[in-house]
Amino acid sequence: MRALVWHGKHDIRCDSVPDPRIEEPRDAIIRVTSCAICGSDLHLYDNFMPGMKNGDIMGHETMGIVEEVGPECRNLKKGDRVVIPFTILCGECDQCKRGNFSVCERSNRNKDIADKIFGHATAGLFGYTHLTGGYPGGQAEYLRVPFADRTHIKVPDSLTDEQVLFLSDIFPTGWQAAVQCDIEPTDTVAIWGCGPVGQMAIRSAILLGARQVIAIDRVPERLSMAKAGGAITINFEEESVVERLNELTHGKGPEKCIDAVGLEAHATATLDSMYDRAKQAVMLETDRPHVLREMMYVCRPAGTLSIPGVYGGLLDKIPFGMAMNKGLTFRMGQTHVNRWTDDLLRRIEQGQIDPSFVITHRIGLEQGPEMYKTFRDKQDSCIKVVIRP
């Protein structure tokens, strides 16, 4: 089959690779009908996440048709149409029983390595480093789904691929980011980053009833999409984020802040981000946490910071004393996708939201390597790429 394969920094190719096969009794094989490039794939493309190996298949936003099932995968059959959540869940461990699927205790097959790095392993993820299991990803013609009897979302034929594909990651991720804020009708929610997750978080915050949603980015087309979703926008290259946020909240700061940026903040304009870039260049720091610092500074005391943006390792100059004294609450983590998807699928079916609004580019697999670059450089007004293998 053909797949998008990681060969090193900025080197993704459309290769021919062996077809996946059933390896465990709970496995299924799906024929991929649609998949997408995620912003967090760019952290792999830019080689900021440890644990990738030459030959790894990319992709964790995938859906398709079941082709084959293992003997213990009894609730799926050939021909079923499924979206595959990026977090692999066994459904049986203590964490899964609590709904904490992204820290499933059994699905990470490289638990010994992950234990050493993280203290305790997190769930297996598709196409996202060997620290999370080293599972081949879904930017391919076929995908092997481990624990497939739990790791799937059945979707009705009445909805198109583009309407439901993002149940795999960005929609529940934006939703969880907003849910982590426990939004009240009086709240101002400030969201850093208007990429796909930021866009979903904006709409989730509106649907959950935030009084005011403020979106921060510098890319005009992303800001225009954020505004369409109901956000007041701040272009951080043209205005002071702190001044504007204080102005919009009568000097008190937003109650809830969402970091939909993560480890590659592009605030090229600030001293601290230049410091981060310099340290990152000489490998003294893995992440550029400008957004975290800004959120901690501007958030209202006793407020909440929700962090769906991906961080990889060591962060420097985090003003934790400020956070402690302000009594901030931090909520973060990979998304417990299946915890939210029944509800979100119902909202899509009811027409409350159509996540396909975010798609700007549609391509075939062979165009994938070039589109990674386009997406990374935010060229051609690219916000979200859907691939049809």
Added chain:
Amino acid sequence: MSGRGTQRRRGRRTDSTLAVAQGLGWFSIGLGLVEVLAPQALARGLGMRGHERLIASYGAREIATGIGILTARDPTPWIWGRVAGDALDLGTLATGLDGRNRQREKVGLALAAVAGVTLLDLLCGRALSARRSGRRLARHRDYSDRRGMPQPPEAMRGAARDFEIPRDFRTPEALRPWTSAA
């Protein structure tokens, strides 16, 4: 919502890339003054006697560049001018690493300091150049029709209030009164 204040702030255009460039401009002037006013002391400290006039001329260059950065509408070329000057400084300092120079440890420290500033200059120059080309190529698509919801946001606000936040995701009761916008 707070229209006039907002407009005023936008008009003021607090751009921190420019703030960094301005900082580099003042640094340039400060360093330039030291080089112009005390070239002998610098040459002595670095074990590079005989280079006093060269150091003073470098100081003049620094002052000119600093003034250029602080006064130009677009400081980008002046920042790149600083990068070129940094290269000159590094090259000159490198001659002081000669094994016969007893002050070569100080020269090494000076080299490290200049290298650090060079990196800052480079990053600032890149950021400014990116802004320039970004402005030139500002042919972006307008996605203001990409609402994703059937009604305008104002009508959709709170449409998902039927969603019950799970207990483990709720704000601790003790903090709840303090986050209220009242």
